[in-house]
Amino acid sequence: MKISLNWLKDWLPLELDARELSGRLTSLGFEVSSLEKRGPAFRGVVAAKILEVSKHPNADRLRLCLVDDGTSRLTVVCGAANVAAGQLVPLARVGATLPGGRTLSAAKIRGVESQGMLCSAAELGLSGDHSGILQLPPTPLGGELAETLGPADEVLDVEVTPNRPDCLSHRGLARELAAFLKLPLKQAPASTPPAPAGQCPQVSIEAAKACPLYCARLISGVTVGPSPAWLAAKLEAVGLRPINNVVDVTNYVLLDLGQPLHAFDAARLAGPGLRVRFARAGESLAALDGKPYALSAEILVIADSARPVAIAGVMGGLETGVTEKTTSVILESACFAPPDIRRASRRLRLRSDSSYRFERGVDPEAVLEASERAAALIARLGGKGSSVSAPGIAGAPPPAAKPIQASAERINGLLGSSFPEPQIEACLRGLGRLHPEGPGRWLLAPRSYRRDLESAADLAEEVARLAGYDSIPSQAAPVPPRAAKATPYESLARRCRSRLSAAGLLEACNYDFVCEKTLRLCGLSSAEAPRLANPVSDEWTLLRPSLLPGLLQNAAGNLKHGAAAVKLFELGAQYARRGQAIEERRHLAGLLLGPLRERCWKPELAPDLGFHDAKGLAQDLLSGLPALKWTPLRQASGATAADPLFHPAAALRLELPEGALGTVGLLHPTISRAWGLERQPVALLDLDLERLLVSSWPQARFAPYSQFPASWRDLSLLADKTLPYAELEAAARGDAQTLRRLDLVDVYAGKGLPAGKRGLTLRLTFGRMDRTLTDAEVDSEIARALERLKAAGAELRR
Amino acid sequence: MATPKRSSWERACEELEARLSREDPAQAADLAALDRVRVGLLGRKGALTELLKALKDLSLEDRRALGPRAQGLKTLLEGKIAERQNALERTADERKLSAELDLTLPGLPQPRGRRHPLTQILDEMTRILSLMGFSWAEGPHVEDDRHNFSALNIPEHHPARDLHDTLYLADAPLLLRTHTSPVQIRSMEARRPPLRIMCPGRVFRHEAVDATHSAVFHQLEGLYVERGVTFADLKATLAAFMEQLLGSSEIRLRPSFFPFTEPSAEVDVRCLFCSGRGCPVCKQSGWLELLGAGLVHPNVLKAVDIDPERWSGFAFGIGVERLAMLKLGVKDIRQFYENDVRFLRQFDENIA
Incomplete structure (x- = not known):
């Protein structure tokens, strides 16, 4: 809200300049977002x-x-x-x-x-x-x-928080400053209207809950014309365009006292009387902004005998507004229930200075005061012949707020302060009527404009605000020691992040939003992706059903910017619609593309990453997890949201007894092309972290190892390319009791081999806990292993 | 009385000693020369070997007297030769390596990744708060009206809802949480006080995205509920937190309004860049607005069935991106979400 320093001085003998004032307002809780010097307007x-x-x-x-x-x-x-x-x-x-x-x-x-x-x-x-x-x-x-x-004036843009509608006016802020700066508040200028003349308007309320109090006066014999300079200057200073003396007075009183007013052209109202009621189906109104509004039964209106003439508390009708031809004015001042005004304003997408104040709540006691002030001023500015009627009033101010139990002890107890009783009492006295209830205890009836005060906590804030938050000590009470605990997810996430970043992956952070087009490019269905009712943009209409589309987008973007390798992982939520509910599961996704090392002068150390790198990441991350099963994706039972992204023949499903844990594999070539990633393999990893939260990860325990030297032998084997390594390994292991380790140390599928064959080198390491093995013992284990391998389809390479 | 044999041995020994003082074997120029010296002295026909052999021709008494002298000479000589040999071999090794190795080639790049800068900042904040006894808490991103609004004293049709532009789900009466405060409600529903928790996480706003606004961002929320918690506790806790996090314990609390706290405060920290003298970062104010905080509103406690007459608490919230931008000098909030590797690479550990 714009506040003019000159205007404020109408209420307060203020000697601060605008900078100082803005500092004071800030420490009172009113942030000043800008300061503007206004040059003379002449x-x-x-x-x-x-x-x-x-x-x-x-x-x-x-x-x-x-x-x-x-x-x-x-x-x-x-x-x-x-x-x-x-x-x-x-x-x-x-x-x-x-x-x-x-x-x-x-x-x-x-x-x-x-x-x-x-x-x-x-x-x-x-x-x-x-x-x-x-x-x-x-x-x-x-x-x-x-x-x-x-400068003729200085204008402050003051941010008034929603709990303080009473400060949405110059008088309101002046009241606050008077209490804070200990300055006397000036009285409103005398506004005794001329003796009532003319017929008092008839008003009636048909929706008492939505409008507790309605008041209207008839001002006749008005000459509508430009406002005098002082009034125009005031409005211009706070950014309003002067219109005419009647409208300007209503705006002036609004900004001065905080009470919204509306002026009707009396001649254009179909009499007799005004009523406050809810709109009827089919009714509509062209408002002062020139736009037509279709009204509905939850929108409160002011109506004459024929039709709605104003959207109550929001905006008046164009047809009944004041023009240069107007000679008699009906001036409305009322009190509306905040939720009703807010609902109407939202429904119609129409906001005004009036609705802004009504939806926050106006001071019921200012309704008549503002009416009187404005009527007298219109009469004064409207020419010699103007006269003001007595007010037509319907309803009554809503009952006062409940008194609050206040005590110095409770207030100091909440603040951790030790403000003396008289200081607290003086502060409370500014907030309302105080009835002593014992030493340091009072019953406080808040002023009509302080509807925000409800509890001891509210009073504590008032005391702290007036004393300054700086005057409260910074002192923590001793706390019994209690060690902080991490959630299981937090611990798991930390493990994933440290392992994957150590493995060379950069952590990515994508928005949770995607659109249908992105999903289509990923071969994913948007059927189960939760839809936003009010998306920020067309590209963000859905909640992501998987983290992988984000990483693909990142990969494509990075390649475009010249990156040779993209190694990313992300931890985050993915979403799915499940009937009326939204399922939210936290996943870990990874993407590998390009060489292991970039800008490396030993190319043999920088091979392109592929399927087995992703598999290795998953194996390392999940090492020690019991009952983990790897199944080719084609043979896996059940589906996960990200399945269509994977090459069905180049992906493994990870399964736990409780269900699917995730997938590791190569990006489907079709999708790869769609994203322009086809020049090198893209390996993907997707793990459902929720699944890991419920399965137990055994604590590592020491396993003894032998003090005696081990013996090893390399076996260079030749086998059909189609023979899976896993079968070969199982055959090599057999039931050998003294086999300590088995490592695959080379796979060769190049020249010099019979068609359809590949060479594999296994390193078998033998040992015993109690002694050194003899060569003969090792040789006999190897002989048996070779027999088993032969049965499995592999033989020694010559 | 010296026998002729003894005196000739002694003469031979003295001659040898004199020779050794003339030509120190340790002066041999290379391994071959050293070997010649060794053979000449200690070889089968070597001078010292001969002298030792000659001992056996002396009387027992003479052997006892002269033996140690010869042995001492041998030990000394062997030591000197070994030492020289070591030195010569080492020099040769070193010469060989230095010819093979170009020390100026670049080190091989180690494929180490990075945690996201937002993660790093959050980790640092949660580390500090956990040392102060705050435990982790979490809640879903998709929330209902009660947890995000009404239980936090933000009733429907209340203008306080304007403070948060909310993203709603289309097919269900649900929304994306606009702050991490719903986790306060979930934690208090799940556990009775005393409670000392922090909840880091994503929040969502219906906001047009530009350099300083994002529809998705991160917050960290703290909540402490116990008997007799005061505003003074809040001040001290935040001062300690900020001192650890930013190295500046000078904070300023200003009255403000949040529906779920009363009294409420905006918390400013002395500008890190100008120590309060005024600079473009703090817009010449000397202060950086970093947190919102306050005592838990009695209506919030009531909403989760905690008696505000018996318990009180404080809560605070901090925007992670804003802090990260300040600390890292990032000017555009969108860069945190673009995942350009040139951006992600820049932020190594220990930034906080």
Whole structure:
């Protein structure tokens, strides 16, 4: 909300400049997001000296002033009482522009031509002071005042939190500052309206819960025209465009007191009377913003006898609005229930300064005050003939909020402070009526505008705010030692991150959103992907059903930027629709592409990564996990969301007794092409971490090893390419009791081998716990192993 | 009385000693020369070998007297030769290696990866808080209205909902959590106080994405509920946390509003870059706004059936990306989510 420093001074004898003020507001809890100096909103106003003051021949209260503006002598008609010869005053010459955009022309006033205008501070928009002509400090005659008077105003953009609707006005913020700075709050200017005249409007409420109080006055004989400069300047300072004297007054009172008002053109209302009711099906309204709105039964309206004429608390109707032709005005001031206004505003997607305040809650006690203020002002600015009726009132202010038990002990107890009782009492006194209930204990009835106060905690905040948060000690009470515990997921995630990053993978972090197109490019169905009702963009319409599409996107992006290798992993949630519920499972996904090492001058150390690297990662990550089974994807039972991404013949499903744990394999070639990744193999890894959370990972325990030397033999074998290594290994192992290790140390499928064959070298290591094996013992184990291998289809290479 | 045999032996020995002092075997230029010296002295026909052999012709008494002298000479000589041999071999080895090895070739790149910078920052924060007794807690990203809003004292049709632009699910009355605070509710539903937890995690907002705004970002939430927890406890806890995290314990609390805390505060930390003198990072204010905090609102405690007259608590939340951007000098929040390897590579461990 924009706050004008000049305007604030109407309420407060403030001597701070805008910077200091913004600091104070910040420590009170009102962040100031910007500070703006406003230059004078006038042009062509110069310093002039009054040479002579004489009586106007035709008017008692007007004077003629002969002034010298440095170049010529002019006669100016003036109504102010404080003019005297010798004064240095602002002279608006003919042709000058005044706040509100008005251009001054020569005019005859009661028969005497005025060759300009002497101005008050208010008329120049410099302050609210319109008590008399502004007296200037010594200034060269004829000097353009717009350049010498400095900033006319300073405007602060103040952020008011939703709990403090009472501060959405100049008076509201002034009240806060008065309490904080210990300054007296000025009284509202006297606004006694002229004696009631004209018929009091009839009003009725048909929705008492949504509108507890409604008040309307008839102001007749109004001449609608431009607002005076002081009013225009005030509105312009806070960013509002002056419209006419009636509308401007409603806006002015809104920003001054915080009570939204609305003015109807009485002549355009179908009488008799106004009623507050919910809209009926089929009704609609063209609002002041020029747009038509279809209304429904939960939207509260103000209606005349024929139709809705305003969306209650949000915006008035175009047809019944005030125009230059208006001569009588019905001025509405009311109190609406916040949820009803908020609902209507949301439903219609229509927000206004009124709805903003009503949905936060207005001060019920300001309803009549604002009505009276605004009516008197409209009557004053609306010309001689205007008169104001008595208010037509329906309903009553809602009952006051419940009193709060307050005690100094409780407040200090919450804050950890030791504010003395009188200080706390003084603060509470500012919040409402205080009934003593014992030493240091009170019952507090909060003021009507402090509906946010409900509990001791609220009072503690008020005390702390006024004293300053800095005055609360920084002191922690001793806490019994309690060791922090990690969740199982946290521990597992830490293990995954440290192992995979040590293995050379970079951790990625993708958004949780995808779109159908991305999924289609991945061969994934979007049928089960949860859909967002209000996505941020067309590319983010679904929640990801797998982490892998994100990594593929990252891989393609990195290749485009010239990366030779992409090794990524990500931990995160993937989502699936399960009837009315959304299933959210945390997964680990990995992607490997390109050489093991980049920019390596030993190419033999930088082979391209492939399936077996991904498999190795999974094996390392899951080492020690009992009952883990690897099954070719084609033979695996059941499906996971990411299955279509994998090459069915180049992927393994990892299974635990509880179900599928994940998949490791090569990217499907079709999808690879779709992403432009076909130039090198892409290996993928997908693990369901939720599955790992429920399975138990045994604690490592020491296994003794032999103190005696081991013996090893390499067996170079020749076997059909189609013979799986696993069968070969099983045959080599057999039941050999003294076999300690078996390692595959080479696989050769190049030249010099019979067609359809490959060579494999196994290293068998033998040993015993109690002694060294003899060569004869090892040889006989090898002989038996070779027999088993022969039976399995492998023989020694010659 | 010296026998002729003894005196001739002694003469031979003295001659040898004199020769050795003239030509130190350790001065041999290379291994071949050293070997010649060794053979000449200690070989089968070597001078010293001969002298030792001649001992047997002396009387027992003379052998006893002169034997140690000859043996001492031998030990000394063998030691000197071995030492020289070692030195010569070492020099030869070193010369050979230095010819083969180009020390200026680059080291072979080690394929080590990195944790994501956001993970690194979060790990550092949770490490510190865990030392302060905060245990990990977690909750789902897809939440219901109760956990994300109403139990946190944000009723439907309340303007406080405007503080969070929410992403809703299309086919279910669910939403993506707008903050990590629902985990407070879940934790308090699951366990009675005392409670000292932290919840790191992702949050979601319906927000147009630009350099400083993201629809997905990370928060870390802390919650402490116990008898007699005060605002002073909160201040001290945050000061200790910030001192460990940023090396600056100077914090400032300003009144603010969060529906789920009362009193509420925005927490500023002395600007890390200018120590408070004012710089572009802190927009000349000398302070960086980093956390939101406050005492747990009584309505929140009531919503999970905890009596606010008996228990009180504090909660705080910190935006991870903002802190990461400040610490790492990242200017565009989107870079955390682009996964460009040139970005991810930059942030090595120990940044926090």
